[in-house]
Amino acid sequence: MTSPGIWLGDVARALAALGDHDPETLRAVSELLGVTKNTSGTGDEIRPSEAPDAGRRPQPPAPARPDIGQTAPVPAFHAPATTAGGQDAAGTGPRLLVPVVRASRPPVRWTVPALRAASRSGPPPLRQPLLAPRSAPAIVQAAVSRWEPDGDVDIPRAVDRLAKGLPLNTLPRRPAPTLRFGVQVLVDRGLGMQPFHRDQDDLVARIRGTVGQDTTEVLYFEDSLVGGAGPADHGAWQPYVPPVPGTRVLLLTDLGLGGPAHSWQGGRAEWERLFERLTRARCAPVVFLPYPRHRWPSWATDRVRMVPWDRRTTVGWVRMHNG
Structure with a gap:
């Protein structure tokens, strides 16, 4: 059984x-x-x-229920005496099983070749800048340039003025983007921008190559311009003074979105005062923010022009929102 x-x-x-x-x-x-x-x-x-009931698994018999107040007897266990062959002395008990020795499995032959092992001694992978290298110069030019009447002569306006008998003291010209006013770059070296220091240096070099070395001014600050700014990462910084009127001001900052909170971190009120100060000085500010647009603070988008510092940024988008 x-x-x-x-x-x-x-x-x-x-x-x-x-x-x-x-x-x-x-x-x-x-x-x-x-x-x-x-x-x-x-x-x-x-x-x-x-065997009886071969189609189903037999169930163990239900144990007898002892009477109330009595304790069921516990059967004693006596280990049978075994011989050298593993059988008990009486010759009627079960024999001990002999362990089966399993051989090692043959290796699996994969139909797809394995990937090549990575070399740890080779050079590290190339770093990808935030802006696409092909469109970065055009994006910088679209963000820095200003539309001024420096293009071709506006013939319809000149004919209309002459038809009214008015003198032409100056030739009317069509508006065109220009970089002749130069640019001032404010680089934020605060805690929140530490992961983007190399991207800041690359973008500063790109701006100097596009606008010109002589017409580009670079100043550094930490978290907020309240603590001053200067031409180097460290040193005696001076209180910030806006540039000459007409100069475009580019801010490479996170507006306090990243990094741990600390006492000297710039807040909304300080940034709004800076934007208002630059507007009164006729220096249109533009912020390069290394965060997606859904994280931009609404108070900043209403006060200043902003450019998404991302590889998906296109020249058309910058021209449409920074005209």
Whole structure:
């Protein structure tokens, strides 16, 4: 009679592990697992196909319920004496199983070749700037330039003035973008901009190459211009003074969005006072912000022109929003 936790599937798995399917092995495995009785050659064994209720797994008998107030007796366990071959001294008990030695599995042959191992001694990957290299010069030019009547002669306006009998003291010209007013670059070296220091240096070099070395002024500050600004990262900075009227002012800052909070971090009131001061000095400010547009503060978008410092920024977008 089979044990409650052993069934015919266990016999099949044991035979598959042994790799031997002769009748003697089947009989021995069945006896060890308790599927058939150890008849000791009496011919009274029960085959798996003849076992009662072969189609379902037998259930263990329900234990007898002791009477109320009495304690159920606990059967004593006596380990049978075994011989050297693993069988008990009486010759009727189960034999001990011999561990099966499993050989190592053959290596798997993959149909797709494996990736090449990365070399740790090679050079690090190239750093990608925030602005696309191909469109960066055009983006800088669109952000810095101002529209002034420096283009071709406006023939319709000149003819209309002459038709009215008015003198032409100066030739009317069409508006065109120009860089002749120069640019002042304010570079924020605060805690929030530490991950973008190399991008700031690249953009400053790009501005100097586009506008010109002589017409580009670069000043550095930390978090807020209240603490002053200067031409170097460190040193004695002076109180900030706006440039001459007409100069475009570019701010490479995060407006306090990044980095840990600290006491000297610039707030909304300080930035709004700076924007108002630059507007009164006729120096239109433009902010390059290294954060997506959905994180821009609404109070800043209403007061100053802003450019998304991102590889997806296009020249058309800058010209449309910084005209």
